Amino acid sequence: MIAGAWVCLLSPLAGAVAITVAGGRISRSTAAWISVLTTFVAFAGALVAFFGLWAADPADREQVSTAYTWLASGDIEVQLQILLDTLSSTLMLIVSGVGGLIVWYSMGYMKGDEQERRYFAYMSLFVFSMLMLVEAGNFLLMLVGWGLVGLASYLLIGFWHHKPEAVAAAKKAFVMNAIGDATFALALVLLIWATGTVEFGDVFDQVDSLSSTTVNLVALGLLGGALAKSAQIPLHTWLPDAMEGPTPVSALIHAATMVTAGVYLLVRASPIFEAAPDVQHLAAILGAITLLVAGVIALVQWDIKRVIAYSTMSQIGYMFLGAGVGAYGYAIFHLMTHAFFKALLFMTAGLVIHHLEGEQDIRKMGGLKSVMPRTHVAFAVGGLALMGIPIFSGFWSKDGIVSAAFSSGDALGYTLAAAGLVGALLTGLYTTRLYFAVWRGAQSDLVKEHAHEGHGEGPRSMTIPVGVLTVLATIGGLVVIPGVWEPFLHWIDETAEPLVQATVAEDYALSAVAVLLALLGFFLARHAFEKGRQFVTNPGIWRVLERKLYFDEAYDALFYRPAAALSVALRRNVEEPVVERSLDEIGSGAIQVGGEVGRVQSGLLRTYAIAVAFAVSVLIIVFVAVR
Amino acid sequence: MDGPDVGWYLIVAAILFGIGALGVMLRRSPLIVLLSLEIMLNAANLTLVAFARQQGNLDGQIFALAVMAVAAAEVAIGLGLIVAMARRRVPLDVDQASALRG
Numbered sequence: 001m002i003a004g005a006w007v008c009l010l011s012p013l014a015g016a017v018a019i020t021v022a023g024g025r026i027s028r029s030t031a032a033w034i035s036v037l038t039t040f041v042a043f044a045g046a047l048v049a050f051f052g053l054w055a056a057d058p059a060d061r062e063q064v065s066t067a068y069t070w071l072a073s074g075d076i077e078v079q080l081q082i083l084l085d086t087l088s089s090t091l092m093l094i095v096s097g098v099g100g101l102i103v104w105y106s107m108g109y110m111k112g113d114e115q116e117r118r119y120f121a122y123m124s125l126f127v128f129s130m131l132m133l134v135e136a137g138n139f140l141l142m143l144v145g146w147g148l149v150g151l152a153s154y155l156l157i158g159f160w161h162h163k164p165e166a167v168a169a170a171k172k173a174f175v176m177n178a179i180g181d182a183t184f185a186l187a188l189v190l191l192i193w194a195t196g197t198v199e200f201g202d203v204f205d206q207v208d209s210l211s212s213t214t215v216n217l218v219a220l221g222l223l224g225g226a227l228a229k230s231a232q233i234p235l236h237t238w239l240p241d242a243m244e245g246p247t248p249v250s251a252l253i254h255a256a257t258m259v260t261a262g263v264y265l266l267v268r269a270s271p272i273f274e275a276a277p278d279v280q281h282l283a284a285i286l287g288a289i290t291l292l293v294a295g296v297i298a299l300v301q302w303d304i305k306r307v308i309a310y311s312t313m314s315q316i317g318y319m320f321l322g323a324g325v326g327a328y329g330y331a332i333f334h335l336m337t338h339a340f341f342k343a344l345l346f347m348t349a350g351l352v353i354h355h356l357e358g359e360q361d362i363r364k365m366g367g368l369k370s371v372m373p374r375t376h377v378a379f380a381v382g383g384l385a386l387m388g389i390p391i392f393s394g395f396w397s398k399d400g401i402v403s404a405a406f407s408s409g410d411a412l413g414y415t416l417a418a419a420g421l422v423g424a425l426l427t428g429l430y431t432t433r434l435y436f437a438v439w440r441g442a443q444s445d446l447v448k449e450h451a452h453e454g455h456g457e458g459p460r461s462m463t464i465p466v467g468v469l470t471v472l473a474t475i476g477g478l479v480v481i482p483g484v485w486e487p488f489l490h491w492i493d494e495t496a497e498p499l500v501q502a503t504v505a506e507d508y509a510l511s512a513v514a515v516l517l518a519l520l521g522f523f524l525a526r527h528a529f530e531k532g533r534q535f536v537t538n539p540g541i542w543r544v545l546e547r548k549l550y551f552d553e554a555y556d557a558l559f560y561r562p563a564a565a566l567s568v569a570l571r572r573n574v575e576e577p578v579v580e581r582s583l584d585e586i587g588s589g590a591i592q593v594g595g596e597v598g599r600v601q602s603g604l605l606r607t608y609a610i611a612v613a614f615a616v617s618v619l620i621i622v623f624v625a626v627r
Numbered sequence: 628m629d630g631p632d633v634g635w636y637l638i639v640a641a642i643l644f645g646i647g648a649l650g651v652m653l654r655r656s657p658l659i660v661l662l663s664l665e666i667m668l669n670a671a672n673l674t675l676v677a678f679a680r681q682q683g684n685l686d687g688q689i690f691a692l693a694v695m696a697v698a699a700a701e702v703a704i705g706l707g708l709i710v711a712m713a714r715r716r717v718p719l720d721v722d723q724a725s726a727l728r729g
Binding site: 602603604605606609610613 | 722
């Protein structure tokens, strides 16, 4: 089974290398097929690993496989090793499975793009990096995957590099992620200094013996990395802009997998966070703030992908909330169902955008239901799952997080649960608003224009993955029915024991409230749509929300402008007068000395001969005299 | 061993070397400079042979032969250069060939 894990890790890498090396010698569709097939091979490897683990004895479900010693420096040895346990095998399945579907979908979406080969090489690179992140057997390898997914994300956001907005968005994502990478790396330095190892098991064994300051700092550093990668406040500003990338990229990287890496880190490093409970609560609080803020901002956005992007931030806020209160099983469960329904939403949005030839503004959409009936069903399923309507997958996972927060039983827990419930209302509102604006009402002019072009709802390579995800988003949540059947939670519990456990009564009571709130949101939004109104009528508040609470402007004023002013001042007062002038002086000084010394070089052969003869005579005299 | 003492040979060689060195230093014609160089080389050859004779082995004489071969090559190149200078109507004056002035 460990072989399956290695296959899973290396197959996408092989795909990326093959496409890159082959370059122009293979056709675009061959490159696409290489990428799709290697990702599905990875999925097969993940299946082998998963079922091998499933069949294994529960005591034997944590396997480390080491390829070789990667780094050896003094007492520290870092192995190139992968860790296969219940948590990583679950993530492997999600990443390679959903990844395979989305890469397959990309074949249709990217068809005809001049640079398809580059796109698929990047996609394979991303899948490899993400698998590296989840399979890593120590913190340093995880950081390698962590950095590589950031790189792949940067490359794919800026894929259409002729668009200045895309390039700017890519740079922004990279810089924000670099902040997180830096705090992650600092945490590792501290960890190595304190424990002398980066291996998960060894570190967790030693956590209790560390001073609380050290643990808190390490946990804060890791949290910083998680916040940046998962686009949580205050490092969230890059995610909405990242929607400049191709839509399958948004589905894979910025909804299903990479942005949930922070949640994975919180769960993977849960022993460290449990030793630093304040930091863990901070994660939960930031998650709650993000889920509310992102939910509110989603109410006023006009770009179909941005609405879904804010919804992603909001849902990851739920996951942070869950991991922060210690409901690890539910956090990973929501990660999985979210991967299904959010990828589905992005892919249906991609079908719409594809159909309307690039239009993303929902004000120009409307009445698409009769034009794209099957896509409509898929989108509706995604929306229902997102809102947490019973039977659909989001219902089982999201409400579990809320009730887990509630059951922690202190003021913080109640506040977090309340935030989760308000979030359910917001989710109902923005999801319904988006649904009605795109699908219902009268057909807009743009939709009419594209209604009879006869390319249907999209090529089969796009509709089949959407169909599979529709099924998964519907029934994918049925692996946990509180009180009746909870295999998924038990599976994750083997790796990360939860801190809180809601009673079955709490679970169903809070679920009922959440569903009622989501339905309230639905009816309010439908009412508003029928009246042709928006939720926010005050223009001042509207502007604040539309500008995303001025986070970008604040960061601009706080960090960019002082740094730019400092740079200009340094250039004017240090660079030009000190550095450049001193270099000029050195240069002109050398020229002057050269001019003086150059006179000795008269060019007269006889002078040289006399100089040589004279020097030799002197040497002989000295030699004789000294003897 | 017959013949004069090795010191006499060395005196002759020193005189020859001094003549050659002065020629190199004082004369302007490249042809004469080249000849003076040859004189210096032969002065060195003379010392080599003289010492070889004193020591009673042939190493020095063989070395002198090698020097002659090198000198012959050098003369061939040097004369070739001088002929080339004359053909291009460059004045045959080493003081005027001062392109290396710093």
